[in-house]
Amino acid sequence: MQRFNLPDLGEGLQEAEIVRWHVAVGDRVAVDQPMVAMETAKAVVEVPAPFAGVIAALHGKPGDTVATGAPLVDFEGGTAVAASPATAKPAAATAATPGTGAPGTSQGGVVGQMPETDEVISAAPTGGRSGRGRIRAVPAARELARRTNVDIETLTGSGPNGLITLDDVIGAGTSGSGRLSLATSSMRPAADLSETGELEVLRSLRRAMAQSMTLARDNVMECTVFDDADIEGWQQGGDYTVRLLRAIAAGCTAEPGLNAWFDGTHQGRRVFHHIQVGIAVDTPDGLLVPVIRDVGNRDAAQLRSEVNRLKAGARDRTLPPSDLRDFTFMLSNFGVMAGRYATPVVVPPAVAILGAGRISRDVVAVENRIEAHRRIPLSLTFDHRCVTGGEAVRFLGAVIQDLQKPV
Numbered sequence: 001m002q003r004f005n006l007p008d009l010g011e012g013l014q015e016a017e018i019v020r021w022h023v024a025v026g027d028r029v030a031v032d033q034p035m036v037a038m039e040t041a042k043a044v045v046e047v048p049a050p051f052a053g054v055i056a057a058l059h060g061k062p063g064d065t066v067a068t069g070a071p072l073v074d075f076e077g078g079t080a081v082a083a084s085p086a087t088a089k090p091a092a093a094t095a096a097t098p099g100t101g102a103p104g105t106s107q108g109g110v111v112g113q114m115p116e117t118d119e120v121i122s123a124a125p126t127g128g129r130s131g132r133g134r135i136r137a138v139p140a141a142r143e144l145a146r147r148t149n150v151d152i153e154t155l156t157g158s159g160p161n162g163l164i165t166l167d168d169v170i171g172a173g174t175s176g177s178g179r180l181s182l183a184t185s186s187m188r189p190a191a192d193l194s195e196t197g198e199l200e201v202l203r204s205l206r207r208a209m210a211q212s213m214t215l216a217r218d219n220v221m222e223c224t225v226f227d228d229a230d231i232e233g234w235q236q237g238g239d240y241t242v243r244l245l246r247a248i249a250a251g252c253t254a255e256p257g258l259n260a261w262f263d264g265t266h267q268g269r270r271v272f273h274h275i276q277v278g279i280a281v282d283t284p285d286g287l288l289v290p291v292i293r294d295v296g297n298r299d300a301a302q303l304r305s306e307v308n309r310l311k312a313g314a315r316d317r318t319l320p321p322s323d324l325r326d327f328t329f330m331l332s333n334f335g336v337m338a339g340r341y342a343t344p345v346v347v348p349p350a351v352a353i354l355g356a357g358r359i360s361r362d363v364v365a366v367e368n369r370i371e372a373h374r375r376i377p378l379s380l381t382f383d384h385r386c387v388t389g390g391e392a393v394r395f396l397g398a399v400i401q402d403l404q405k406p407v
């Protein structure tokens with residue numbers, strides 16, 4: 001009997017949900033044959049068989065959540081181990097980070113980033129708790145602890161076999177052992193749940209959003225500037241989203257420092273030549289951020305085609321992980337629904353996000369007369385640790401100048 005545990009699916013998350021099984025008990029499978037579709041906070045990932053053999057047991061049913069490292073499938077007569085647990089993620093998921101970053105390190109995605117690895121990280125304690133042995137933690141938990149100055153050696157893991165999870169690190173702040181904390185008192189259910197409704201535990205995209213927003217809150221010094229772009233001169237039928245993408249490229253050309261990542265630990269930034277824009281897409285399950293690659297070198301038709309593909313894939317949850325990582329700039333086009341101005345959140349390691357509000361007709365002064373012009377409200381949030389106010393307003397000025405061109 002051989003047991004196969006759920007590997008890290010290459011996204012720095014500590015669990016995944018079973019969507020559907022492709023095999024049943026008694027089936028004979030070959031190495032790399034798809035066994036199960038697992039949904040993470042980023043995408044649906046097909047997990048292949050690591051052995052050739054007969055399925056003896058399936059641990060879980062569709063809808064169940066399985067922790068990384070927990071039993072997934074038992075085999076009878078398993079042979080020919082696959083190359084590594086990394087086969088559990090699509091080949092596209094191993095793409096390198098932009099610029100000179102190391103392959104296999106995710107720096108973007110849903111609304112955040114965590115380093116990836118294909119195994120649970122264990123480390124010998126460095127303090128006085130040598131009797132505890134080696135500390136086991138998922139990569140995301142270890143990275144979050146490092147970024148927020150939480151001593152991971154003091155934590156007790158709630159995962160399988162004492163595995164330290166993201167929740168353990170987040171919860172550490174409530175006892176004063178680190179900077180990261182959650183207001184747990186607000187989560188206490190009211191006395192009469194018949195009136196208030198049952199407490200809904202966040203899962204999938206919403207849970208990932210909560211975690212990355214907490215990370216952003218504790219690690220970014222945000223500042224937002226606002227202005228409007230007069231688009232009265234646009235030709236009829238202008239593509240709103242494509243024009244915004246083109247304007248972002250113009251802004252990055254004027255001020256490349258906003259198309260960058262910031263490393264707060266080493267107090268350094270990495271400025272990129274290629275512009276990879278993450279577009280926030282609202283889905284019934286929560287926020288997803290697919291990435292449009294090389295925005296500055298694509299024409300309008302190519303950009304529109306890519307936007308359509310990514311939005312459809314985001315709402316259907318069919319995008320591969322490679323389409324959900326490594327953004328260097330972010331766009332929140334919330335104005336297609338409602339709202340004029342906002343303070344969009346910068347998700348590290350990116351340093352800026354542009355919010356575009358609802359187009360409206362505003363009264364403006366033109367020479368000696370009053371006219372009503374269509375204008376786009378713009379909100380630019382930037383990380384003031386590495387972006388100056390001058391750089392931010394010059395970037396926004398270049399965006400406005402490009403948007404106000406007739407074509």
